[in-house]
Amino acid sequence: MGKPTGFMEFKREIPVDREPLERIKDWNEFHEHMSTEDRQSQGARCMDCGTPFCHTGMLLSGMASGCPINNLIPEWNDLVYKGLWQDALERLLKTNNFPEFTGRVCPAPCEGSCVLGLIEPPVTIKNNECSIIDRAFEENRMVPAPPKNRTGKKVAVVGSGPAGLSCAAQLNKAGHSVTVFERADRVGGLLMYGIPNMKLDKKEVVLRRIKLMEAEGVEFKTSVDVGKDFPAENLLKDFDAAVLCCGSTKPRDLAIDGRSLNGVHFAMEYLTASTKALLDGTEPEISAEGKNVIVIGGGDTGTDCVGTALRQKCKSVVQLEIMPKPPLERANDNPWPEWPKVYKMDYGQEEAAAVQGEDPRQYCTMTSKFLGDDNGNVKEAHTVQGEWITFEDGRKTLKVIPGTEKIYEVDLVLLAMGFIGPEDVLLESLGVERDGRTNAKAEYGKFATSVPGVFAAGDMRRGQSLVVWAIxxxxxxxxxxxxxxxxETVLP
Structure with a gap:
């Protein structure tokens, strides 16, 4: 440990974000950069614990505790403090193929389990990680490193989200010839179309990495929907093995009256249309401009819908959350090093509060029905408040509170309630066995499906999860x- 008293000398500092009322005028990333000196001071706060929890990657109470890819966090924090940026980069890339992605979009379970967090605000691990890789790109130290030898084996990777990209990068590193199939018109999957540009820049960050992978020998085929445009059986005819990384893309629906009205969309339809229009320089097929917007769902996708609607100059935005408002501090049943389930405002809520004067989220709220106008367009959302009741066996249910009915005027409804599993066509075409949640059945650690030579990884195998778990x-x-x-294998 380079600075034994660093955590006592330096307070936690994170990069300043651009002011909400300013940043909603554009689609640029909203995080500012810290000076080299300030970043090194933040690295000095890491105590290099004898038993660090930040890189354990355990699952506690169903949530990640520590880094799922086991980043060597104390090591590169110390190297950042010492100004050894190249050494820090080498340690970081040993475990993480894409720190420029996780450094921007990961919720940082590492910080939730930081030992310093027991007594002080935790180390700024996520920001340090992002600084290491961004600095490497800025200094042109991220150059193509194709394998010296090829094995003669060909592998197909289906899906170019974080699981597919990390899989392709590693297989290419081992010397195999890798072809990545992507059904969208651009590479990146969730990274390209599921996460808005202000959170993860497509041209400056995502495409920069794709170009680097292409220079290293990975081949990308876009606008190819395997199982439809490309026969699924050809995966094993044309390739020696295949890895399915198609994600969990079936959205959870809301079966209530009025669901089929015009103006009610799944969140991913909306986010994809918005990013595609931004990159194409066209008007989005679904826009919030001048509309009263309701977002149903309180997670990251819901937040992204809020931020996107504000940038499209919506008239108003409300976010309905079925869960109760989290406490300001850890509850007794949520001890360290579990992920801290505490109240916070993400960037979208901060922006909505700046525009509308308050957090847009309404907690313990259920939507009972939508009503439309004479033209079949949604115009009202009817809601009711509830109270969560816990039974003796631990089961919980939301009990309706009489007299809490409310009607919202609405022109655009966005359903951001998560995902329930992978789509069926490819798995059925290959005859891949499914588990009880309809995911591709493949044991963690082995990843082999019921079809010889076919593997599955990421959300398609484990269900909806974090980008870092996909990697x-x-x-x-x-x-x-x-x-x-x-x-045998040469890969870690």
């Missing part, structure tokens, strides 16, 4: 695919 699974599936092809 974990993509890397691990690549290792097992390499072992299948070569009888």
């Amino acid at each position: 974990n699974e993509g890397r691990a599936a690549a290792r097992e695919c390499d072992r299948y092809l070569m009888g």
Whole structure:
């Protein structure tokens, strides 16, 4: 540890965000940069604990505690403090293929389990990580590193989200010829169309990495929907192995009266249309401009819908959350090092509060029905408040509170209630066995499906999860695919 008293000398500081009322005028990333000196001071706060929890990647109470890809956090924090940026980069890239993605969009379970967080605000791990990789790109130290030798084996990776990209990068590193199939018109999956540009810049960050992978030998085929445009059986005819990384893309629906009215959309329809229009320089097919918007769902996707609607100059935005408002501090049943379930405002809520004067979220709220106008367009959302009741066996239910009915005027409804599993066509075409949640059945650590030579990773295998878990699974599936092809593996 380079600075034994660093955590006592330096307070936690994070990069200043641009003011909400200013940043909603554009689609640029809203985080500012810190000076090198300030970043090194933040690295000095890491105590290099004898038993660090930040990189454990455990699951506690169903949530990640520590880094799922086991980043060597104390090591590169110390190197940042010492100004050894190249050494810090090398340690970071040993475990993470894409720190420029996780450094921007990961919720940082590492910080939730930081030991310093027991007594002080935790180390700024996520920001340090982002600084290491951004500095490397700025200084042109991220150059193509194609494998010295090729194995002669060909592997297909289906899906170019974080699982598919990390899998492809690792398999290419092992010397296999990798082809990545993506059904959208651009590479990146969730990274391209599921996360808005102000949170993860497409041209400056995502496409920069794609170009680097192409220079290293990875081939990308876009606008190819395997199972429809490309026969699924050809995966095993044309390739020696295949890894399915198609994500969990079936959205959870809301079966209430009025669901079929015009103006009621799944969140991903809206976010995809918005980003595509931004990149194409066209008007989005679904726009919030001048509309009263209701977002149903309180997670990251819901937040992204709020931020996007504000940038499209919506008239108003309300976010309905079925869960109760979290406490300001950890509850007794949410101890360290579990992920802290505490109240906070993400960027979208901060922006809505700046525009409208308050947090847009309404907690413990259920939507009972939508009503439309004579032209079939949604015009009202009817809601009711509830109270969560816990039974002796631990089960919970939301009990309606009489007299709490409310009617919202609405022109655009966005359903952001999560996802229930992968789409069926490809898995059925290949005859891949499914688990009880309809995911591709493949044991964690082995990732082999019921079809020889076919592996599955990421949300398609584990269900909806974090980008960092997708990278974990993509890397691990690549290792097992390499072992299948070569009888042994050179991958970590």
